[in-house]
Amino acid sequence: MSIHIQVQTDDFNVGDEHNTLCSNNKSDGAVVTFTGLVREFSSGDNVIALELEHYPGMTEQLLQSIAEQAQTRWQLARICIIHRVGYLALGEQIVFVGVTSRHRQAAFEGAQFIMDYLKNHATFWKKEHFKDSSNWVEFKQSDKQALGKWEK
Amino acid sequence: MAVGSAINPNDVVSNAQNVEILFFGQLKERLKCSKLSLEITRPLTISELKLRLVSQYPHWQPWLEERELLAALNQTMSSSDEIVKAGDELAFFPPVTGG
Numbered sequence: 001m002s003i004h005i006q007v008q009t010d011d012f013n014v015g016d017e018h019n020t021l022c023s024n025n026k027s028d029g030a031v032v033t034f035t036g037l038v039r040e041f042s043s044g045d046n047v048i049a050l051e052l053e054h055y056p057g058m059t060e061q062l063l064q065s066i067a068e069q070a071q072t073r074w075q076l077a078r079i080c081i082i083h084r085v086g087y088l089a090l091g092e093q094i095v096f097v098g099v100t101s102r103h104r105q106a107a108f109e110g111a112q113f114i115m116d117y118l119k120n121h122a123t124f125w126k127k128e129h130f131k132d133s134s135n136w137v138e139f140k141q142s143d144k145q146a147l148g149k150w151e152k
Numbered sequence: 153m154a155v156g157s158a159i160n161p162n163d164v165v166s167n168a169q170n171v172e173i174l175f176f177g178q179l180k181e182r183l184k185c186s187k188l189s190l191e192i193t194r195p196l197t198i199s200e201l202k203l204r205l206v207s208q209y210p211h212w213q214p215w216l217e218e219r220e221l222l223a224a225l226n227q228t229m230s231s232s233d234e235i236v237k238a239g240d241e242l243a244f245f246p247p248v249t250g251g
Binding site: 036054058083095118119123138139 | 174224227243
């Protein structure tokens with residue numbers, strides 16, 4: 001079982017990450033990946049970019065712990081979590097989660113579990129930049145509610 | 153504290169009387185401060201330490217007393233009654249918004 005965690009300012013290549021998850025992997029029949037992008041927010045003004053900051057050290061530990069929790073619940077042989085920080089323009093990639101498993105259900109659920117926990121626990125903060133102003137993004141209750149489905 | 157310019161190994165020990173405090177996100181921006189070092193003479197709870205900060209920086213009060221403010225002690229999420237000792241790292245921040 002392997003876990004790869006990376007917090008970086010640079011962009012990532014989904015194809016490369018997908019290949020890494022698949023290469024020399026004869027036991028897994030399923031790969032599920034999720035990519036999050038900077039989108040326009042619905043709050044009126046047009047967002048031109050996002051700025052992301054994090055708590056170096058704690059963030060990586062939390063992501064590692066979320067991946068380990070996912071591996072205790074599902075048989076996920078490989079997990080890759082990449083999260084970008086810094087200044088990101090509209091349409092750029094923010095986050096990548098990729099998991100492999102023998103069968104698809106575990107892979108789908110595991111990837112969703114990781115994203116739901118990342119949203120609620122990983123120490124990142126987003127600021128929206130508009131043409132003439134900026135605004136810190138508020139925590140969404142809907143993200144908290146999303147955790148409900150994983151509580152046993 | 154050492155007198156003069158010579159490097160005194162005791163300085164390292166005296167640093168251990170401090171708590172390193174970090175601020176992130178909107179809180180950092182409001183306080184106009186990302187980190188500071190606070191000297192403590194005895195272990196304090198996180199709430200007590202917050203009061204110390206407010207007495208030292210009264211204009212920080214509304215932001216430090218915000219109900220949703222979170223704290224992490226040595227990079228682990230912590231409740232306000234946990235004990236902070238010299239040498240610890242304590243961070244305050246608003247709810248997270250990554251992903």
